[in-house]
Amino acid sequence: MSDIIRLLPDSVANQIAAGEVIQRPASVVKELVENSIDAGATEVHLLITDAGRTCIQVVDNGKGMSETDARLSFERHATSKIKSATDLFDLHTMGFRGEALASIAAVAQVELKTRTSDEELGTRILISGSNIELQEPVSCSVGTNFSIKNLFFNVPARRKFLKPNQTELNNILSEFERIVLVHPDVAFTLHNNDVELFNLPAGGIRQRIVQIFGKKINQQIIPIEVETSLVKISGFVAKPEGARKKGAHQYFFVNNRFMKHAYFHHAVVDAYERLLPPGEQVSYFIYMTVDPSTIDVNIHPTKTEIKFENETPIWQILLSAIKESLGKFNEVPSIDFDTIGMPLDLQEGTAFSSNDDSPSPPFVEINHSYNPFDKAASYGNGNSSYNPKPKVEWEALYGGLERAGSKTESAAIGDDPFSPTPEQEQEEQKIDYNDNLFNDKSFKQYQYKGKYLLTSVKSGLMLIDQRRAHVRILYDRYMKQISQSKSVTQKVLFPEVIEFSSSESVFVESVMENLVSLGFDLTNLGGRSYSINGIPEGCEGLSSVKLVHEIIDTAMQRGSVPDEVKKSIVLTMAKASAIVYGQALSEEEMVALVDELFTLESPNYTPDGKLILSVIKDNDIEKMFH
Secondary structure (H helix, E strand, O other): OOOOOOOOOOHHHHHHHHHHOOOOHHHHHHHHHHHHHHHOOEEEEEEHHHHHHOOOEEEEOOOOOOOOHHHHHOOOOOOOOOOOOOHHOOOOOOOOOOHHHHHHHOOOOEEEEEOOOOOOEEEEEEOOOOOEEEEEEEEOOHHHHHHHEOOOOOOHHHHHHHOOHHHHHHHHHHHHHHHHOOOOOOOOEEEEEEEEEEEEEOOOOHHHHHHOOHHHHHHHHEEEEEEOOOEEEEEEOHHHOOEOOOOEEEEEEEEEEEEEEEHHHHHHHHHOOOOOOOOOOOOOEEEOOOOOOOOOOOOOOOOOOEEEEEEHHHHHHHHHHHHHHHHHHHOOOOOOOOOOOOOOHHHHHOOOOOOOOOOOOOOOOOOOOOOOOOOOOOOOOOOOOOOOOOOOOOOOOOOHHHHHHHHHOOOOOOOOOOOOOOOHHHHOOOOOOOOEEEEOOOOOEEEEEEEEEEEEEEEEEEEEHHHHHHHHHHHHHHHHHHHHHOOOOOEEEEEEEEEEHHHHHHHHHHOOOHHHHHOOOOEHHHHHHEEEHHHHHHOOOOHHHHHHHHHHHHHHHHOHHHHHHHHHHHHHHHHHHHOOOOOOHHHHHHHHHHHHHOOOOOOOOOOOOEEEEEEEHHHHHHHHHO
C-alpha cells in the first residue's frame, strides 16, 4: 500500500489559514491598522476602493521595517511580538500570531513599501498569491505603506460570496470604529472612493466618541471610574433618556482590545433596571484594564472573545460602578413630595415649629357602655353621638324580580332562569346569518382589554389583535405608496436636526430615494447632519428624529439588498404609526379596521410573520358549557 499522507504546499496552507483570519475586507483593515498601532504610529491613513474589493491601502508613520524584516513578515508564524509560550500570557500588543500578512498575501496582490528612520532607502516588495514577484530598494517616507489589491482574486468562490459593497463598507466602518475608539491618541483618516468619511485628530476618549457619533451624544453620556486590585474600569455610559430601541452604541474594551462579552453586558442591563422602558437599549463605552495573565485572548481567531479568570467579581464591580455613576449624576429618579398645603416649617425642612411646644397626642373617644349585641344599647356618651346603621329595606330590592316574574307566571321551578323572553326570542330571529364571512351589522364589535377585537363570524367567534391588524394595513398601504410614488408629505412647523454616525450617514444616502418616496423630506446640512423638513402623512405626533433613527438602524441590520431594505423601512414605519395596545376604539373605528383588514391579500399574518387573528369554533364554545 502506497503512502497517502503528505505535507501541503505553503501556498495552500496559507490559503487555509486565510479562511480563518481573513473573512472579508474588514478583516484586512483590522489586521493592518492594528499592526500600524503596534509599530508606534501616531498617524494612520486608510484608503478604500469599492468597499475593499479593488484596493485597501494603509499608510502609517510608525517605525517601519528593515529589508530582512520586510521579507520575513510574510512568512507564517513570523512575529516580533512574542518570543516564547509564556509571552502569550503577558500580551501588550494587538496582533501576535504572525499569520495576518501571510494569510493576506495568500489571497491578494500585495505591495509593501517600508523604511526605518536610520536608513536612507526603504524596501518595496510585490507578492501575488504567496509568490514573491519583486523585491527592490525604493525611496519612501519613514513608516509602512500597504496596498492590498484584488482580494480573493485566486479564490473565486470566496470572492463570489462577498456581500454587496454597502454591507462590506459597513463592516469596515465597524472595525475602524472599534480601533479608533480605543486609541484616541492616534490621528486617523478614512477615505472611501476618494470621499473622506473620517478625519479624527488625536485627543481624549470623550472627544473621539463625539467625533464618531456626533455632538448630540456628548449630552447623553456620563463618565464612570473605579479602580480595584482586580480591574480598573473607566469610560462612559448613556443617560436613561438617551436610550434607543435599536442601534445603541455598545462597546467593551479590555487592555486596549475590543471584545464581545454577553456576561458583562448583562451587568450593564441590570444597572438600568426599572430605569428604561421595555425593549430600550443604552449606549456604553467601557474600558477595562486587567493583569494580562488573568485573561486569555487566544480562544478565537479574531481575538474578540476573551476569557476572564475573575468574571464574577468584575461583574459585580462593573454593576456597582454604573449604579454609582447614575446616582452621582442624579440620573436615578428621586421622590419629589408635594409640599403644597404643608405648614411652612415643614416645607423648609424642619420637623416641628420653631417654638418649644410639643404637639399633643391624638385623643381617641371610647364608649365603654356600647354592646353590639344589645339592640337597646345607648348610642351616646355625652360628648359624641353614634348613629345606628340605617335600616335596609331588602324587600324593595326584589320588587323588580317580582314584576318580571309576573310576565312568566307559567314558568316551572326547574326551568332555565336564563331562558330568553318572547321579546328576546323575536329579536334574535331578526339576525340574518348569511353566507358571508361576517354576520350583518346588527352585531357590534367588542374591544377586550384594549388589545383584541371580538367579532362574530360564520364559524364562531373571531379575535383580532388590533395593533397587528393595523400594522398589516399600514404596511400594505405604504408599500403601495412607495411603489407608485404617491405618498403625501406633511411639512413640519419647526424642522428638527438629526445627526448620524459615519456608517449611518453612508447608508442614509443609499436609501434616500426610498425615504423620499415614503414622504420624508430630508436636507443634507453637511457634517453627517440632516434637517427633517417633512414627515409622511399619518405620522403626526411621533418623534421624527427617533422615527428616522429607528428606520435607519433596522434597515442596516437587514442588509443592503434593495428589496429587503425597502421592506424593513416600510415595516418600521408601519409599527411606529400603528395604534398601540390600550388605545380605546370607537365602534366606527373597530368596524373600519376590521373591514379594511379583510380587503387585504394576506390578513392572517403581519409582514414579519406574527398571527393577527384567531377563530374560536362554535363547537369549542359549546364544549365549554357541557
